Amino acid sequence: MLQVNFIRQNRDLVIERLGVKHFKDIDLVDTIIVQDDLRKKIQSSNDELLSRRNQASKEIGALMGKGLKEEAEAKKGEVASLxxxxxxxxxxxxxxEAELKSWLERIPNLPSIKVPLGKTPEDNAVVKEAGIKPVLPDGSVPHWELIRKYDLVDFETGVKITGSGFPLFKGKGAKLQRALIQYFLDFNIAAGYTEYLPPYMVNEATAYGTGQLPDKEGQMYYMPADNFYMIPTAEVPVTNIYRDEIVKEPDLPIKMTAHSPCFRREAGSFGKDVRGLNRVHQFDKVELVQLVHPDKSYAVLDEMVEHVEHLVQSLGLPYRILRLCGGDMSFASALTYDFEVYSAAQEKWLEVSSVSNFEAFQTNRMKIRFKDAEGKMQLVHSLNGSSLALPRIMAALLENNQSGKGIILPEVLHKYFGAASIE
RNA sequence: GGAGAGAUGGCAGAGCGGUCGAAUGCGGCGGUCUUGAAAACCGUUGAAGUGCAAGCUUCCGGGGGUUCGAAUCCCUCUCUCUCCGCCA
Incomplete structure (x- = not known):
């Protein structure tokens, strides 16, 4: 959520930047400013009345103390009219105030100046492409066939137990997931992130804090009996750890990492995009979250991108980094880099990470602040990134590394997986 | 699920319906003392809105009520803790 005062002081800039995000309801900006003027006006005239009431009440107290009943009664009449x-x-x-808040909640975060213009994923800027796309041997197949061949995931039984999109990992498939989680966490911890294992269900206030509510409740699984939501990403519980807290400036940056399953309803996606592990309702992910000094957030964004890049590189996967265009960015983000890995048998790029700077958009909702050197309260900036989403990494690893001698795993996974290949 | 207790500032913990934004302790910050540190002592230390400022207003878990006036009384909701039951 943007701050009203910021909107007021930067009206033209706000309108211009919202255009980059293709925000339709531009009039809302002026509506908000007018509403806030009205709020101030009524607020201050009411404060005046309250002040008079408080004063009169004190006087009544004093009169009563002196036993001047009649004068006290007269004062009471005065207060009644106030x-x-x-x-x-x-x-x-x-x-x-309720209207103002609901309108403010509808304004997306402003895209940074670095955000490319554009509406669709085709307009995203490829800022880097690296790694070598493998030349697959004859008879190479997509991951869903490799999964069957090596008995790594039982989709049919997942359907039987729960429904479509809930894969049942099995045997070496389950073990590979576990190996990847361990590896990713260790990699993040080595870079100074503190590991958390958060609750997988959150309450309303938490879902609101990171912007899932209001509006996006349809994307989450909901438990009506307890009014809890299944987390769509560990970002939700982890960022909320510091909700309503005033942190000490020297404690910044706060670097957190967490593995969790992620639950996504993703209504209305069918067809070839959802084959195998490409798109599922439940998947595992290791997430990074940072809370940082506002002056540092873009440097930290670069640092996080670099961190994720090293991780992808260490897996030997061909990858590219995209800077998302205004139309493809999320509501809350100011600048987002997506990582995609090339899955050679499908001949497709798969999104495996999204690293974003939210600036003060989330922390304004969550009231995560610090007192700066001058003693002034400031909102911290929040960032997050995946490191990484598991199923698509697994898909790419399987497809790209298939050979006559099984799936050859990257070096870094050997000690976690306990073997160099899946045979 | 049953029974009880509670929710106050960074933490702990007081608080006759008016003088309470709130005692006290700890912590934090500044200072005195010290070669330095510790101890001791002195001072200071919540947030939000509005205003150039002085100031004014709001906030003692959330909501509602009683009252001229509510942290304090009443209703209600939520949450936490303790005991019992059940359970990984």
Whole structure:
């Protein structure tokens, strides 16, 4: 959520930047400013009345103390008439503030100046492409066939137990998942991130904090009996660890990592894109979250991109890094880099990570602040990134490394997997 | 699931319906002392809105009520803790 004062002071810039995100309801910006003016006006006139009421009440107390009953009664009448106006003002204020908030919540974060113009994924800027696309041997097949061949995932039984999109990992498939999780976590911990293992269900306030609510509740699984949501990513519980907290400036940056399953309803996707592990309702992911000083967030974004890049490189997968265009970015992000790995048998790029700077958009909702050197309260900036999403990494590893002698695993996984290949 | 207790500032913990944004302790910050540190002592130390500022207003888990006036009384919701039951 943007701050009203920021919108007020930067009206033209806000409108221009929202255009980059193809935000339709531009009039909302001025509506918000007008509403905030109204809020201030009523607020200050009401404060005036409250002040008079408080004063009169004190006087009544004093009169009563002296036993001057009649004068006290006269004062009471005075207060009663103030009260009427106060009641009206307060009802107005409640309404006005609620409207203001709901409008503010509809304004997406402003895209950074580095965001490319454009509407669709085709407009994303490829900032880097690296690694060598493997030349696959004859008879190479996509990962869903390799999965069957080596008995790594039992999709049919997943359907039987739960439904489509809930893969049942099995044998070496399950072990490879575990190996990847371990490896990713260790890699992140070595870079100074603190490991967390968060709850997989969150309450409303938490889902609101990272921007899943309101509006995106349809993307999450919901447990009505307890009013909990299944997390779509560890970002949600982990970023909320510091909700409503004032952190100490020297404690920044706060670097956190967590593995969790992720649950996504992803309504309405069918067809070849959802074959195998490309798109599922439940998958595992290791996530990075940082809370940083506002002056540092773009340097930290670069650092996180580099960190994820090293991780992808260490797996020997061909990859590319995209800077998302205004139309393809998420609501809350100011700048996002996506990582895609090339899955050679499908001949497709698969998104395996998304690294974003949210600036103060999330922390304004969550009120995560610090007191700066001058003693002024400031919002910290939040960032997050995947490192990495598991099923698609597995798909690419299987497809790219298939050979007559089985799936040859990258070196870094050997000690975690306990073998150099899947045969 | 049953029974009880509680929710106050960074933490701990007081708080007759008015003088309470809130005692006290710890912690934090500044200072005195010291070669330096510790100890001791002195001072200071919540957030939000509004305003150039002085100031004014709001906030003692959330919501509602009583009252001229509520941290304090009433209702309600949520959460936490303790005991019992059940359970990985």
């Amino acid at each position: 009260k009427n106006q106060i009641d009206i003002n307060e009802q107005d204020l409640v309404r006005i």
